[in-house]
Amino acid sequence: MKSEDISFDDFMSLDHKLRKKILNDPELLKPLIAKNMKASRYKHSLSVAQVCKDLAKKHHVDPDKAYMAGLLHDVCKFPNDEESKELEEYLRYYDPDKLNGAKGIYHSWVAPYYLREKTNFHDRDILNAIYNHTICNSRDKLSMILYIADKREPLRGIDDDILKIAEKDLKKAFEMLNKDVERYIKEVKNERFVENSI
Ligand SMILES: [Fe+2]
Secondary structure (H helix, E strand, C coil), X not given: CXXXXXXXXXXXXXXXXXXXXXXXXXXXXXXXXXXXXXXXXXXXXXXXXXXXXXHHHHCCCCHHHHHHHHHHCCCCCCCXXXXXXXXXXXXXXXXXXXXXXXXXXXXXXXXXXXXXXXXCCCCHHHHHHXXXXXXXXXXXXXXXXXXXXXXXXXXXXXCCCHHHHHHHCHHHHHHHHHHHHHHHHHHHCCXXXXXXXX
């Protein structure tokens, strides 16, 4: 079976050696990820993965792990509303308090549960970074890298210095971006800023 034919729903029925192979090879994993989201979201994921890898190299973080975090971070941004109900089901089961949080963050909170359940993927660093990629209260380098890459990958077309600053000073870029995100959530979306501690 080619990885093009596999979806996350039938992943666990594969032989465990093949599962391991796919989970360790971004090229084999890409077709599964592409199936879970709109084409534009998939392009964004590829772009985020590349930025993650580039920043990781500059900050002594495993670039392969960073690439994988970028590739997988929006795995729960399903293409239609009906499937988004699945996110609520996951939260209701695993972490019901989060149902009080902003719906826009659900996909980040659910992704680690989803990936563990659908694929037995269990890299804690990557899952933690994905969990924190929308509102980030984690301060490990990989989380900060993914947070910055998601919000400033070139396809977003945002013209500021944050990505450039991140190449030299990750923490500074992170704090600048965090302020910008907090302002956006409060002022533009008019939603509560939700603490995301785990
Ligand atoms: Fe994203």
